[in-house]
Amino acid sequence: MGCRAPGRRPDVVIDEETRPLVRAPHAGDAYVSRAFEWLLDGCPLPAMLVRADGTAVRANPRWLAAFDAGGWRGCFPTLALEGGAGADDDAPRALGEHVAALGAATGRRYACELVPVDGAAALLVARGTGEALEVDQDARFDARFRELIEQFPAAIIVHRNGRFLYANPAAVRYLGYSSPAELDGLPITTAVHPNEVAEIQSRVAFMARTGLPVPERETRLVRRDGTEVLAELGAFVIDRERNPAFVVIARDITARKQLEEQVRHGRRMEAIGRLAGGIAHDFNNHLAVILNYAEFLVEALVSDPQNQRDAREIRHAAQRAAALTQQLLMFSRGDLSETETLDVNVVVEGMLEFLRRTLGADVELVTTVGRGIPSIRAARQHIEQILVNLAVNARDATPSGGELRVETGAIVVSEVNQLLHPNVAPGRYVLIEVADNGRGMSPEVASRAFEPFFTTKPDGKGTGLGLSTVYGIVTHAGGDVEVETELGRGTTVRILWPASEAVVPAASRSDAGTAEEGRRTETVLLVEDDAAVRALVARMLSREGFRVIEAIDAVEALNMVDDDQPELDLLVTDVIMPRMTGPELAIALQASYPELPMVFMSGYADDVLEHHDVQSAAVTFLPKPFSARELRDKIEVARSRAAARGF
Structure with missing residues (x-):
């Protein structure tokens, strides 16, 4: 509706004599009257509640700021409430344009409107002509208070003695119910995550004791079907002295928090990548020296087999270390291997025998290659590295044997399906899908799967660089890695690689020869x-x-x-x-x-x-x-x- 809680309350308040004028026409809704006051105060237009005889009852902060708390007769001397403020007709009545005579708004022209509340009161709303309408026309502050609350986009809940007293339609939908009657009388803790109950009770006690509102706070709620949602809750107490009830305003922030987590994850991965790349840069300088001086020793120790073997072991250890730093570079996006136009099917088929040897006899390799899929621009060794790393992960996830399925295909990401692939731009992609029927991963493990050096394998059984290397290679090329996994059901990894319009060149013989x-x-x-x-x-x-x-x-x-x-x-x-x-x-x-x-x-x-x-x-x-x-x-x-x- 565009109305929100104000920074301060106006000096004009509803007293006990006039309170019935703004109560709901339904007996069970009496406690919502203070919620109406709150919404009136947050309305973005100057508004005043008036009795049927034209007496001012309450003005919102916008009215006070514009007209210095003046009554409507002083503000608009030529304005007349024709037919009285308490007319039976529910339709808003336009009262024409009038020039303000009081306060900061003096001399400004306002379009005035009278909105009946019930037979005893109405709202006088003033909108500066030439100003953009600040709220949606259909949900404008154009009906009595119950309609205001029930059309409010955020969830509004009133509870008393720990049980639901009222829930607007937004709250009913948000909590997964079909009608307000299903919530009526239920314990308020029904919709609160068990770990949040103590904090909610503490906030209720504070409001009951002090009469003060509590600030907005992120809180986990539970829908009817048991799913958790994250909401931002603000609350205040009404009728504290007599029979206190509590009004809760809840905004769903689940999607926002998911987006924030995606951003944090991306930044964390980027920071880790920079760190890994910097370490690899310095480490590679040292490895270059170790490797090649070991090579010099191997050449020089032809007549000393024992020491030559020692030199070879030094060289072999340095080569293993170099392989690890190469994987770090792939993750950190610093690897500049030369790319070429590739047919993914050709690369996959060329790796099948090697993959079978890697998997062993207990894991069956099943391949399905798509036909007519576009080419890609990539370094061949990068695609091979992706396949090997995923195959090794699958082998380790199926220690008692199983199946590894490798499929290739093509996919077009468009505005229609981009929500399913949020990390890539619209366009054509080549799909490489590698799936196993092994142990799968828990959500906690899956959330860290791309972090370098993170592994669930025993010490000495893995480096934790397999998926992080895949992630670095693919994202650097403008693609994405999607993981679908469940404990006991296996893991599916989907690689989306940007398609190329280039044609794969025919195989040609290398004419590089020995220099003269x-x-x-x-x-x-x-x-x-x-x-x-x-x-x-x-x-x-x-x-x-x-x-x-x-x-x-x-x-x-x-x-x-x-x-x-x-x-x-x-x-x-x-x-x-x-x-x-x-x-x-x-x-x-x-x-x-x-x-x-x-x-x-x-x-x-x-x-x-x-x-x-x-x-x-x-x-x-x-x-x-x-x-x-x-x-x-x-x-x-x-x-x-x-x-x-x-x-």
């Missing part, structure tokens, strides 16, 4: 702020025959180029560095070296490449940690790309 030995005398500018990593990469490049110019950051690299103007054949640079990033360095060098191949290396790129004007076709990204062979391969890719663009 004569090209290994070229000069490379190496830029890396971590001294240990810089020394390592310089050694790798030197072993490949390059002449290496080292710089501790991009600013020093530019100074070297400006001073010496060397002939450069390749740039190998870190992405995130103090003072200037690797992409910014690349842009600065392109003016002097337009044909320069570039290799960007980083443990965590944080999407820096995506936010700078560096053309991806000329840039090759090398994730840390990497081996000498991977560095060599990326250099060849960078050269091929630069040549293809005619740089």
Whole structure:
């Protein structure tokens, strides 16, 4: 209705003599009269209750503010209540436009209206002409008090001696009943969650003792069918001295709280992702050093098998650690693996044998691939990682055997069904559904399923990065992960991946070959702020025959180029560095070296490449940690790309 509780009560009040004028015409509704006063005070229009003889009974705060508490005759000298305020006709009567003569509203024109309450009283309502009507026309403050309460959009409940006395239609619907009669006389605790009863009783006792209203508070209520809803309750006491009753105003905030929880969850996941990505970045620098110096030891200890085995174990442990940090990067959205146009069905079918081996003989793998589904843009290893992680989770959820079902298809999200998929924009999506008939998850576990390192498996049996990795990969691509699970009934994970209009290219043979030995005398500018990593990469490049110019950051690299103007054949640079990033360095060098191949290396790129004007076709990204062979391969890719663009 647009009416709400006022900040202060007016000085004009209803006394005992005039109180019957505003009571409900039904015997059981006497306690609602104070609720009418409350609603009158909250009406957004100036309004005054008058007797049949025209005597003013009560003015709301809007009237007092506009007309300085003046009576209606002084406010509108030319206004006449034709036919009397207590006419039997229930229809509102327009009284024409009148110019205000009192208070702050002096000189303003008002359209006045008389709204009968009963045969003894009526409401005089004034609305400034030219002002927008502040309440809905159909539910306007245009009928007597019972209609006001019963049309009020929030639930209004009156209870006395701990039992329901009155409930408006909104309250009846909200609590899941069919009619007010079903609530009449029921204990008020019937609709209150057991854990909230003590607090409700305390608030009632406070109002009965002091006569003061209680502020709004979030409270769990229980509907007739047993479902819980969250409401914001405010309350005040009426007739405290004689036979106190309590008026409760309840607003359903269940949907709002669910939305707030979604926002908090998204922010929490983003914060965790940033933390994970930062840790992975620093950790990968250390792993790069450990891995490659272990590799150097393996090569140097050919004549010492025992120590060579020890060096291999060091390398193997570092490789396992690198795999974990790679999953952290996928979750934190810092992984910049190269994408391609893929047919999801081809990827799934290519993984079937591996998935069967992963699941073991006790879990049956059933696949259903959709036909005619669109392609997607993705890194193949990311889709494979999703399938493997979900298969491993399914295997662990079915220790006594079971079934894993993998299906692919297509879905269109539109305004019609977006409520079912609230986390993605309207459009076409490729659907990958992985379902098992295992143990399932409780709501508490499911709510934390995407958090990294959260696991219900025994110590040493899981890293807690499976679903968080899936979440990071999919959401970074603009898709969503939907989980449907129930204890004892299994779990279904649905991947919605944005569809692509591109056509999957035909398989082609790679023509990357071994570079000519004569090209290994070229000069490379190496830029890396971590001294240990810089020394390592310089050694790798030197072993490949390059002449290496080292710089501790991009600013020093530019100074070297400006001073010496060397002939450069390749740039190998870190992405995130103090003072200037690797992409910014690349842009600065392109003016002097337009044909320069570039290799960007980083443990965590944080999407820096995506936010700078560096053309991806000329840039090759090398994730840390990497081996000498991977560095060599990326250099060849960078050269091929630069040549293809005619740089």
